[in-house]
Structures are given as C-alpha cells and as structure tokens.
Amino acid sequence: MESDEEGIYDVESDASINYNSSDDGIYSEGENTAHGEANDFMDEPTSYKCLTSDQIFNYMMKVVDEVNAILQLPPHITCILLNHFKWDKEKLMERYYEGDQDKIFEEAQTINPFRLKGKVVSSNTNNITSFSMQSTKRPLTTQEVCDICYLPSQHMNGLQCGHFFCIDCWNEYLRIKIIDEGQGQKIACPANDCNILTDYETILSLLRGSDIKTKYHQRLTDGFVMSHHLMKWCPSPGCSVVVKVTTAGTRNVTCICGHAFCFHCLQPIHEPVRCPLLKKWLRKCNDDSETAHWISANTKECPKCRATIEKNGGCNHMICQNKSCKFDFCWICLSAWSPHGSSWYNCNRYDANDSVAARTAQEKSRAALNRYLFYCDRYMNHRQSLELEHKLYSKIKFKMEEMQQHNMSWIEVQFLKKAVDILCKCRNTLKYTYVFAFYLRSNNQATIFEANQKDLEMATERLSEYLERDVTTDELSNIKQKVQDKAKYCEGRCEALLRHVYEGYDMDLWEYLDE
Amino acid sequence: MAGRLPRRILKETERLLNEPVPGIKALPDEQNARYFHVEVNGPKDSPFEGGCFKLELFLPEDYPMAAPKVRFVTRIYHPNIDKLGRICLDILKDKWSPALQIRTVLLSIQALLSAPNPDDPLANDVAELWKSDEVRAIETAKTWTRLYAFSEGVKS
Structure with missing residues (x-):
C-alpha cells in the first residue's frame, strides 16, 4: 500500500545494522505475530513481530555473539563495547582493528580483559577461568568491612577495577540505579571516581528477586532497541514489548498488549493523515483549542498591534494596554478614537472607510479561527x-x-x-x-x-x-x-x-x- | 526515624566526633541524628579566610545510596553557591558515590572555597564578576566574609 519511507529513517539508516540474517534465528520460534480484532488496522499482520523483553535480550545476545565470533572477547565485554558504539558493529570492528585497543576499552569504560589476564594469573592462580570479568569473589576466609555499610561481610563482590562491596549494598545500589534512575548499560562501579561499567553477567549474578531482573533486562536492552531503526518499544504505559518491523514502510502495528499505534510516530493509528501533519495538528490543538473558543466569543484584536483585548467596562473608548502600542480606538468600529470626540464622529455610519481595513484584517483572522x-x-x-x-x-x-x-x-x-x-x-x-x-x-x-x-x-x-x-x-x-x-x-x-x-x-x- | 539508624551513620558520626577534620566541625542534632550542624573555616589564602561558615547537612532516607543534602546557612559570595546557600558540586549530584562520606563531602566543600569555579556557576551574577573582574570579586567576597562569617571560629 505504501512504499515511501519517512525522512527520519534516512537519518538513521547510515548507522543501521543488518540484522536480517538473524531473522531466522533463535528468537523467531517465540515470536508473537499479533492476531487481534484490530487486524483490519494493520498493513499486513506478518510485516512485524512483537518481542518480549526476554526475546529482545536473546536477540541482543545473538548480535553480541556474531561480533564475538570475530573479536573473541567475553560476551559481556563485547556488549559494553557495542553499546558504546551504539550497536554499530562495523564501527566497532573498524576502531578495534585499526587503532589503540586500550583506548577503546577506556572510552567504553571497561577493562581490557587481555591486560587483566596477566594480572589475575600472577596474583591468584587457583581461581581463573580464562579472563572472566565476572564478579570476582574474594576468598571466604577473610572477613572484610564493606565501604558502604561499614559492616563486615563474607560476600564481597566487585568488578575488575578491584572495588569490593557486600552483596546487600550492591543490591541496594543496583535497585536505585535500575528502578529509580532507569539505568541499564551505564551503571558504573559504586566506588568514588571509578567509571568502570558493570556488565550484565555480574549484575545478573548479584541481583536478588525476579522483578528487578526483568526490569534490568528491559533497561539493558534500551540502547539496543533505540539504536535499531526497525524496533520500537510499545508506547502503552507499563508495556515492555518491543515491536520489530521487517520494512521501514510499516506503519500500523498492534502490540500483543492490544495497543494499536503508528510505528513511525508512536501515536495511536491515524490513517489517513501523515505523521508530520498530525504532529502539527496536535501541537495546534494543545496550544489553543480550549482557549480559542473563549477568545473567539469574548475578545477583539487591537487594530494596530493585534493584541487580543477583552472588554471589561461599558466605555467604548479603548486604549490598548500593550506598552509599545497604547493605541486609542473605538470598540465598535475598530478605527482610531481621535475623530470620535469631535465633529468627525461617524461611528454610526455604516461602511466608514477607515474601519473597513481594520474589519477585513480582523475578519480574516476570525475566519481562520472559525475554520480551525x-x-x-x-x-x-x-x-x-x-x-x-x-x-x-x-x-x-x-x-x-x-x-x-x-x-x-x-x-x-x-x-x-x-x-x-x-x-x-x-x-x-x-x-x-x-x-x-x-x-x-x-x-x-x-x-x-x-x-x-x-x-x-x-x-x-x-x-x-x-x-x-x-x-x-x-x-x-x-x-x-x-x-x-x-x-x-x-x-x-x-x-x-x-x-x-x-x-x-x-x-x-x-x-x-x-x- | 531516629529509632533505626544504620550502622554506617552511627560509625560516621562517631568518627566525625572522635577524629574531627581540621577546620571542620560537624555535630548531629539532638533531636534528629540525620541532621548535622556544620561549621567550616574559610581556608587559608582564600577570600574566605578568617570566616566561619555555618552549614546544614541532612542524610536522606536513602543515604548512602543517595547523596547528603548540604546547604550554606551563612551568606557567602561564591560563584558556585547561590543566595539560598545551595551548592553546585558534582559529588552532591550525579558524581555521588555511596563510598563517599560526610567527611569527604565536607572536605570537598572546603576545597571548593579555596578554588571557586566560575565556569560552572550557580550564582550567575557572582560568576560573571568573578570572570570579568576577579580582583573586585575577591574583594567583595572578603567583605561578605567579614560581614557575615566573622564570629567565634572553629578551633583547628
């Protein structure tokens, strides 16, 4: 039905990643092609899929795996790197192989696992799984005092930056970051002045409670979804489903939660009008629909500066209160007041020449308003x-x-x-x-x-x-x-x-x- | 609220009282152990030297996950402190880390007095003067210090 693409997508297309190859992958068996009563609204029911937050996480991990087939890094590190490059695989590869790798890790706020390997091997030989960034636990024999709650704990955890905190404080910290601040990929180590980012493996191993884990999955995939121009979160409040379309031309979609919306502008389905005009319209409505009625019924415009004026007394000699205008005029004929006090008074005479201009100008604006x-x-x-x-x-x-x-x-x-x-x-x-x-x-x-x-x-x-x-x-x-x-x-x-x-x-x- | 005070707050209070930071006094309120009366001495070689500045510090429910709330009570002429005494300091906002403490916060505030940062202003008029005519700005700061902050200082 429609083959055109909205301009917005052209902007993003240079950063777009070709995920099409993965369309037949692991997540497709769980796809939910929406079947609902609103099917009539849709372009074609098969032109999009609804993915739950687990499915989207799996999809994200699949992209990570694809990159990892080349980079050979631990997946959670690749995930941080990819997120840093806004999920542009090519850009990451290019930077990774052309230049200073340490710098990339530093920019992405993580630690180069190859550097780490040497360090870990020399210091702690019995506890290495090939460069695991995952929460390093200290040996259980030593009881340490957590820097946050000042309580001794046997369960101290930290990232590879070496800052350790007890599991309770980690949970409290992550709860605030994930629930209150809505963060996912960009949660840094709680230590002062340490910008090393937490990775999903550590966080998922630390988090207690399935609610917060689900929330974390969502927040974690935020960046991934936002950088992908064929995926959008369902805008319905509280819904955590991602709608993924196969072509950028798809407009009308219905989420499995039942919410039908325009994939381009996220407004409810608005056939036949196009997104830019709808946006203009909604802005206009928000601006003036309610007040417009009142203004049209109760005011006139100053014939000189067009300020809207409400008559608040019986006297027809109006003085515009606009400080830079101060025009004296007659409320009835909308022309200058000066002749009114003299023998030139002709307000009673219809079609007085100077009032015509004022009236036409005002009528024009009234007509526009009436039309609206x-x-x-x-x-x-x-x-x-x-x-x-x-x-x-x-x-x-x-x-x-x-x-x-x-x-x-x-x-x-x-x-x-x-x-x-x-x-x-x-x-x-x-x-x-x-x-x-x-x-x-x-x-x-x-x-x-x-x-x-x-x-x-x-x-x-x-x-x-x-x-x-x-x-x-x-x-x-x-x-x-x-x-x-x-x-x-x-x-x-x-x-x-x-x-x-x-x-x-x-x-x-x-x-x-x-x- | 006073009933269940986390160990962390007790410990910090204890340390603040037993090993006070030079030039800084922080006393918990008698009614509310999360509320501190703070006095900071103007650092040496700064326009605030000789002044004793009163501040209030409050530990919110989420502390230490959330930053303490700190405000100058004594008036001060400083580009990063507005006339309500609110402070523009990164560690009190987005750079807060739960590993920071009351002690480190107060030290940072003291350091801010030594090194005003007019490029990241809170009080725009002050910052402008500070950038355009630093000599006059410092003079004003000294005058304000004499006017508002000269009382019995903290014994350091």
Missing part, C-alpha cells in the same frame, strides 16, 4: 464518539448471548462484534480525515476526498444508530441483515477513502495550506 474550530469540533466529536463506541462492545456481547438463546449459533452472531470493529475503525479514520482536510488546499481531488468523507460519515452514523438503537428494538433476522449490509458498505467506503488518499500521496495530488 470547524475541523477541530468534528475531530473532537469523532474522538468522543469513538470512546463511547467502546462501550458498545459490552452491550453487544449481551445481545449476542441473547441471540444465541433464540436459535442462533455462536458463529451466526459474530457479525455483531465484527460490525462494532468496523464502526470503530471508521470512526478512527473519520477523526483523522478532519485533520487531513484542515491542511488540504481545495482542488478537484480534495472535492472527491470530501465526497468520500461525506459518504463514509453518513454510513458510519447509520451503522452507529443501528448498533445502538435498532438492535434492541428490531426483529433479529431483520437487524442482522441491516447491520451486515451497512457494515459491509462502511468497510468498503473506508477502504475507498483511504485508497484515494494514498493514491494521492503516491501521485502527489495533495496540496497543503500553510497553517
């Missing part, structure tokens, strides 16, 4: 209706049970739920057609679009009426026919409208107003 309010009203109205339609689901469910008691099979009554799905989809599309229309300059195609919009709107309202009212009053066989026909029609109109808009995008038929 027109589209905003309709947008808001469909939004509100859409919220209310969700209540229909429970009502319909009740109705479906009732129908099943009247000799209809389960499969026969599914049409009702499907009709509500279609209704919601149409409402959502209608809502965003008003955003699209607001920015649209009128031409022949725009007229066709408006005709499509009208058709869809009328049909949708009828369907809504059937589902809300007639369904409880009409005869069962009758209502089934009516609802099914109307829903089918709505679906067709909705598709036609969208197809027309997308064709317009492809053929560059749409002209926009500079709002």
Whole structure:
C-alpha cells in the first residue's frame, strides 16, 4: 500500500545494522505475530513481530555473539563495547582493528580483559577461568568491612577495577540505579571516581528477586532497541514489548498488549493523515483549542498591534494596554478614537472607510479561527464518539448471548462484534480525515476526498444508530441483515477513502495550506 | 526515624566526633541524628579566610545510596553557591558515590572555597564578576566574609 519511507529513517539508516540474517534465528520460534480484532488496522499482520523483553535480550545476545565470533572477547565485554558504539558493529570492528585497543576499552569504560589476564594469573592462580570479568569473589576466609555499610561481610563482590562491596549494598545500589534512575548499560562501579561499567553477567549474578531482573533486562536492552531503526518499544504505559518491523514502510502495528499505534510516530493509528501533519495538528490543538473558543466569543484584536483585548467596562473608548502600542480606538468600529470626540464622529455610519481595513484584517483572522474550530469540533466529536463506541462492545456481547438463546449459533452472531470493529475503525479514520482536510488546499481531488468523507460519515452514523438503537428494538433476522449490509458498505467506503488518499500521496495530488 | 539508624551513620558520626577534620566541625542534632550542624573555616589564602561558615547537612532516607543534602546557612559570595546557600558540586549530584562520606563531602566543600569555579556557576551574577573582574570579586567576597562569617571560629 505504501512504499515511501519517512525522512527520519534516512537519518538513521547510515548507522543501521543488518540484522536480517538473524531473522531466522533463535528468537523467531517465540515470536508473537499479533492476531487481534484490530487486524483490519494493520498493513499486513506478518510485516512485524512483537518481542518480549526476554526475546529482545536473546536477540541482543545473538548480535553480541556474531561480533564475538570475530573479536573473541567475553560476551559481556563485547556488549559494553557495542553499546558504546551504539550497536554499530562495523564501527566497532573498524576502531578495534585499526587503532589503540586500550583506548577503546577506556572510552567504553571497561577493562581490557587481555591486560587483566596477566594480572589475575600472577596474583591468584587457583581461581581463573580464562579472563572472566565476572564478579570476582574474594576468598571466604577473610572477613572484610564493606565501604558502604561499614559492616563486615563474607560476600564481597566487585568488578575488575578491584572495588569490593557486600552483596546487600550492591543490591541496594543496583535497585536505585535500575528502578529509580532507569539505568541499564551505564551503571558504573559504586566506588568514588571509578567509571568502570558493570556488565550484565555480574549484575545478573548479584541481583536478588525476579522483578528487578526483568526490569534490568528491559533497561539493558534500551540502547539496543533505540539504536535499531526497525524496533520500537510499545508506547502503552507499563508495556515492555518491543515491536520489530521487517520494512521501514510499516506503519500500523498492534502490540500483543492490544495497543494499536503508528510505528513511525508512536501515536495511536491515524490513517489517513501523515505523521508530520498530525504532529502539527496536535501541537495546534494543545496550544489553543480550549482557549480559542473563549477568545473567539469574548475578545477583539487591537487594530494596530493585534493584541487580543477583552472588554471589561461599558466605555467604548479603548486604549490598548500593550506598552509599545497604547493605541486609542473605538470598540465598535475598530478605527482610531481621535475623530470620535469631535465633529468627525461617524461611528454610526455604516461602511466608514477607515474601519473597513481594520474589519477585513480582523475578519480574516476570525475566519481562520472559525475554520480551525470547524475541523477541530468534528475531530473532537469523532474522538468522543469513538470512546463511547467502546462501550458498545459490552452491550453487544449481551445481545449476542441473547441471540444465541433464540436459535442462533455462536458463529451466526459474530457479525455483531465484527460490525462494532468496523464502526470503530471508521470512526478512527473519520477523526483523522478532519485533520487531513484542515491542511488540504481545495482542488478537484480534495472535492472527491470530501465526497468520500461525506459518504463514509453518513454510513458510519447509520451503522452507529443501528448498533445502538435498532438492535434492541428490531426483529433479529431483520437487524442482522441491516447491520451486515451497512457494515459491509462502511468497510468498503473506508477502504475507498483511504485508497484515494494514498493514491494521492503516491501521485502527489495533495496540496497543503500553510497553517 | 531516629529509632533505626544504620550502622554506617552511627560509625560516621562517631568518627566525625572522635577524629574531627581540621577546620571542620560537624555535630548531629539532638533531636534528629540525620541532621548535622556544620561549621567550616574559610581556608587559608582564600577570600574566605578568617570566616566561619555555618552549614546544614541532612542524610536522606536513602543515604548512602543517595547523596547528603548540604546547604550554606551563612551568606557567602561564591560563584558556585547561590543566595539560598545551595551548592553546585558534582559529588552532591550525579558524581555521588555511596563510598563517599560526610567527611569527604565536607572536605570537598572546603576545597571548593579555596578554588571557586566560575565556569560552572550557580550564582550567575557572582560568576560573571568573578570572570570579568576577579580582583573586585575577591574583594567583595572578603567583605561578605567579614560581614557575615566573622564570629567565634572553629578551633583547628
């Protein structure tokens, strides 16, 4: 349906990594291709996958392994290095093999395991597993005092920088870093002035409690997900699922949590309007939708400086309070006040020449505002209706049970739920057609679009009426026919409208107003 | 809160009282063992020399995972300390490490008095003067020290 790519992805594409080879790898058997009622919203159900935080961690580890096949480092060190290079494998390799390796380790805030090996071997011969960076435990015989809690402990742990703390303090420290500060890859050793980063192996061996481990998995993969332009976190609050698309063109996705969103801008699905226009619209709405009503009803603009003025007394001699303006004018005719006190008073006479200019300027701004309010009203109205339609689901469910008691099979009554799905989809599309229309300059195609919009709107309202009212009053066989026909029609109109808009995008038929 | 004071705080308090840092006095409040009355002597060869600066220090619930909260009570003319006495010091913010202590924090504050850093200012007007006319800035700092911080100092 859509082949274009948003500009944002072009910026990232130079840093993109080709993970396609790993698509058939370990994590694909656990993939969750979303199947939900919102399937109609999606491009194609197979064009994306939902990965849980464990799966994403495994995926990340697979990338680490790929790099490690060449670098031959412990995986947790490679992970730190890769994260430092924002998961750009090529850049890491290039830097690693062309120059000062020690410097790379230093920059990435970790310790070169090859250097370490010699040191460890000489000092502690009975406890080496080939350059293990993992939490080095001190021999149990010595009881040491932890530098944080000042209590003696037998379980002292530390990174290879040699700073040791007791396991309780480590847990407390990590809890604050992971839960409170939301850190993952960038947690440094707790010692003062030590910037050596903790690695996932150490942390996972230290952490107690599965909740915090899950949280850590998420935070750990943050950088990985963010640097990968085909993966995004589901924006729904509390959801920790990553949606991974196969091509950058995929827009409409539904997470396994049920949240349907636009993969590009993370807003709820907003067909047919494009992300940049939607963003502009939402900003405009946030700026002024509520106040605009009030301003339009209660104020006029200063004819000179255009400051918005509220009349707070009966006197029509206005003095603009804008300090750099101070213009004296008449509230009624919006022209300068000076003639009003003299024999030149002609405020009562319609079409006084000097007031015309002021009026046209003001009318223009009023017209712009009215135009905005027109589209905003309709947008808001469909939004509100859409919220209310969700209540229909429970009502319909009740109705479906009732129908099943009247000799209809389960499969026969599914049409009702499907009709509500279609209704919601149409409402959502209608809502965003008003955003699209607001920015649209009128031409022949725009007229066709408006005709499509009208058709869809009328049909949708009828369907809504059937589902809300007639369904409880009409005869069962009758209502089934009516609802099914109307829903089918709505679906067709909705598709036609969208197809027309997308064709317009492809053929560059749409002209926009500079709002 | 006073009931369950972590051993770490007890130990630190004990050490602060038994082995005080030269030029620094830190006494826990009688009502609240997490609240300290601090006095720091202006370091030698600094515009704050001869002054005795009162500070308050509070150990939050998360201490030592979270940094102590420290504030100057005595007014001071310093580019990294604002007129409410708040201090711009990295170890009190993002560079805090649970391995640091009250003692090290107070030493760092004393060092900050010796070496003001107008490039990372908290009090912008002070920092500007400090950069544009250091002689006058130091003169002002000395005057303020005489005005606000000259009382009975800490015996070092």
